Amino acid sequence: MIPVRGLQSHKVAVLGLGRSGLSATRALAAGGAVPICWDDNPDARARAEDEGFVCRPFKTARDFEDIARLIVSPGIPHLYPAPNLVVAAALEAGVPVDNDIGLFFQSFATNDWNKFDVAPRVVAVTGSNGKSTTSALIHHILTEVGRPCQLAGNIGRGVLDLDPPVDGEVVVLELSSYQTELARSLTPDVAVFTNLSPDHLDRHGGMGGYFAAKRRLFAEGGPDRAIVGVDEPEGRYLAGQLCEGRADERVIRISVAEKLTGPGWQVFARKGFLSEYRKGKQTASVDLRAVPGLPGSHNHQNACAAYATCRSLGLAPKVIERAFHSFAGLPHRSQLVGEKDGVRFVNDSKATNVDAAAKALSAFENIRWICGGLEKEGGLAELGAVASVRKAYVIGREAAGFALKLSVEAEVCTTMAQAVAQAVAEAEPGDVVLLAPAAASFDQYDNFEQRGEDFMAEVARYV
The missing domain is CATH 3.40.1190.10 (Mur-like, catalytic domain)
Structure with a gap:
């Protein structure tokens, strides 16, 4: 642990008690500060309280009168698309806002x-x-x-x-x-x-x-x-x-x-x-x-x-x-997860935006492309025609709309199981079945890792 320096004996508010927020709370206490925590999730608050930390809400500027600094977890938007009410109250009270990176x-x-x-x-x-x-x-x-x-x-x-x-x-x-x-x-x-x-x-x-x-x-x-x-x-x-x-x-x-x-x-x-x-x-x-x-x-x-x-x-x-x-690469990033009968299966679930997907598509030829999910701002126009793609298999709750925006032959599959099954059925030796969604995962999965693991689980049925 890196104990936080410079805030000894000061009360410090911590907003958000996920991995980084709880870690910051512990490091503040280790450095002699007095952390006071809040998270809208009662389970997160319970975990902090089980470790002996005080939790109380921060709603107005008056709640920050005895606070030296507000530490905000990275997953919490603070200014856009709308000002966060807790952060706004801290700023109104003249309290500096920071995060765990700044403390580090x-x-x-x-x-x-x-x-x-x-x-x-x-x-x-x-x-x-x-x-x-x-x-x-x-x-x-x-x-x-x-x-x-x-x-x-x-x-x-x-x-x-x-x-x-x-x-x-x-x-x-x-x-x-x-x-x-x-x-x-x-x-x-x-x-x-x-x-x-x-x-x-x-x-x-x-x-x-x-x-x-x-x-x-x-x-x-x-x-x-x-x-x-x-x-x-x-x-x-x-x-x-x-x-x-x-x-x-x-x-x-x-x-x-x-x-x-x-x-x-x-x-x-x-x-x-x-x-x-x-x-x-x-x-x-x-x-x-x-x-x-x-x-x-x-x-x-x-x-x-x-x-x-x-x-x-x-x-x-x-x-x-x-x-x-000797570098093996990272999971969910152009990760070779299987090969059978001359067909390779590659997991690039981390390709959550158009640019990342385009780069993944440029790395291979003869691609059976599994894509789709929660489309991000900016759309799919930048993908254009991808010569390396033989066919796209589109997943996600809005798969039909996503497929219409692609400039390659596309089949609406909706689920990962159906997409992998169809790609396997049509793949020929030399093809690459590539998961590169070009979209966020949150319409069907908690995160891109879970989406990649689902892909690997479906591939395992065939290889």
């Missing part, structure tokens, strides 16, 4: 670090797609070379559940826009921006607000090194804001769309080969085509981001390349 950065460094030969470092990864794979890949590479390392944030443990770091340790954090938008302290040593595509627009009041939430990771803390994907205008803008000139190597630009040139530091992947350029000269090359855990250009982008991060931490190219080959 406020509390991570201690005087014990004076005894270390090498100070611990924090790598923070954000972006629309690829955050989890990039974070896990960085953690895997560092672990493979024997570097002390922990993984947390939007993946693995909550940030305040981390162990106090040891000499030379690296903490890798995956941070969503929900986590970066409210944190009062954001001071990573290395910050990574993978890419940007429309997502969570209702939560952030549009694309500008969504990008602004991501940008805070770089603008608020001023990382020593920034790794920035420049395949979208926002990434190019961010890289331009952070650097002092073309040769500024504090910013490493990454791309899978073009060869990057110039006097600075660049890492890009083209036709399956990753290249590193510094001061206008190529310094390393890695063949990604034979890396089984990183199929497709979207994973090559993740590889570029992880490679650049590990290079900035002092690892040699050949060391990173060897670690690539």
